[in-house]
Amino acid sequence: MNITRTNVDALNAVLTVPVTKADYADKVQKVLADYRKNAAIPGFRKGTVPMSLIQKQYGKAVLLEEVNKILQEKLNSYLVEEKLDILGNPLPKVTQDFDWETENYNFDFELGLAPEFTVDLAAKNAITSYTIIADDKMLNDQVERIQKQYGKLISKETVEEGDDLNVTFINEANGINNTTSISLDVFKDKKAAKKFIGKKVGDVVSIGTKGLFDDDHKLMDYLKVDHDLVHGLDVAIDVKIEGITTSEKAELNQELFDKLFGEGVVTSVEEVKAKIKEDAEKQFVQQADQKFLNDVTEFLLESTKFDLPSEFLIKWLQNSGEQPLSEAQAREEFAKSEKGLRYQLIEGKIMAENQLQITFEDLKAFTSELIKKQMAQFGQMNPTQEDIDGIVARVLSNQDETRRLSEQVMSEKMLQLFKEKVKTKSKEVSYEQFVKEMYGE
Known part of the structure; x- marks a missing residue:
């Protein structure tokens, strides 16, 4: 195939792909002959247009198209035959003074080569393998939730100890606006909980987020705050009371057991x-x-x-999408995707080995x-x-x-x-x- 590869370093190479007149001449002539048969040019009957005129009007475009087809076929065949492990796709090296008037051409392509590395799954650092147990506290809490869920719900106008509330947490400056259900015992800050006692539907209670719950992660559930923001979040929030309910807990009897798990199962x-x-x-x-x-x-x-062929991949990212990227945009995109690419390579090696x-x-x-x-x-x-x-x-x-x-x-x-x-x-x-x-x- 006469394609030559020049290794720039361990991660970059240049392929030189020759395309000779013998490769493309017959194909170009066949396409031009088909054009001649169907050409509609004033002054000439269909099929009688001189080939010189067809050549002048369409020759360059046909040559470019056929050479490009041959080029892609040669390039793809070479990559398959040589079993080259590349990243991205070959990038053509642009030559400003490329001479299309000659009969034989050489095209250069940059390649980003996949790195050689080893993966040691049995390295010294031990990974923790967790076994998660449902402890007594979780089981008792779950039983109580079941009793409340299947108990009789009673709507109220005024908040008392033990009631459940439907509330909206609001803080416009931080984009907080979430409606959810809570019970007052969920608050670690007992002073905040007491502010709700005696309030009615429609009332608004102002509280602070710092130390509101026993675990800051609960802010993610109740306020829909991102994990990155919850630690030490210290802002004031308005809590609008949308509804107040209390429940008579369901009795832990066979009727409830059958409803939960099927007749006689427990x-x-x-x-x-x-x-x-x-x-x-x-x-x-x-x-x-x-x-x-x-x-x-x-x-x-x-x-x-x-190592990765970073500069090649950045250049490839500039030209691989529907819209070209600036170098700065491509570098930013590479920074975002580098970790994922590295793991794809590691995972692929593990799968193969x-x-x-x-x-x-x-x-x-x-x-x-x-x-x-x-x-x-x-x-x-x-x-x-x-x-x-x-x-x-x-x-x-x-x-x-x-x-x-x-x-x-x-x-x-x-x-x-x-x-x-x-x-x-x-x-x-x-x-x-x-x-x-x-x-x-």
Whole structure:
């Protein structure tokens, strides 16, 4: 193919792709001949226009188009044959004085080469693997919430101890405007809680956010404040009372147990707590796994060192989108995407070295289980396999859904691999402790 590669350094190279007259001449002549057959030029019958006139009018454009086609074919074939691991796409080197009047051409392309590196999954630093337990406090709180949820709700006009409020938290300067339900015992600041006693629907109570809750993260739930802002947030907020209710707690009897879990499934408060504990801890496994996956990802990014062809990638970003970017914009975009690119390379190497692949059977089995869980949520506990297979077929006929599900399957495979090969230390925590660990506190 006569393509030559000049390595600038370990991460950058230049390809020189020759295109000779022998490559393009016949193709150009065939296109021009077709133009001549169909050309409609005043003074000439169709098909009798002199080739010299066709050549003059269309020759340059046809030459450029055919040379470009040949160039792309040669370039793509070379990259496949040489199995070059490149980042981005080849960038043509612009030559201001390129001479199209010659018969043979040489085109140069810049390449960004993927770096060589090793990934050590068994490095010394141990990642914490959490087991989240539903402790007694959580179980008692959940039972009380169930009693209130299934109890009798009574609307009121005036706030008293133990009431539930529907309120809107407002602070225009900080963009806070969120309506939610609260109980006064949620406030750590008891002085703030007392301000509501005796107030009526429509009244507005002013309180401060600093120390309002026992955990600043609750500001995210009640005020819809971003995590980056919650720590030490100290602003005044108006709380408008939209509604006041109290509830007579439901009795913990068999009628309530049957309503919650089905007839005869549980018969005592202890069994209720055991059931809540079992269901909660199943959900906690997913959250613990996600944190473990996140922590391993960060560990690999920190411990796996390699350089990137940064200047090439910045130049490539300038020209790869629908709209060209300035150099400053491209540098900003590269800074945002560099971490993700590094992990893609690390992940790709791990997958290759451990032969992690997704088969169609893997995808079908994963999708099937997902559909069964979704159907169970809507009360369809025993769907037929025929029904499941039909839904799976429809889901996997959508390319976007197939890609999304494939990513989930590979994520599970990576998680299992990490659990097998990454050094871990086990830690048992309550959910409340886990949340604090999750946010680094």
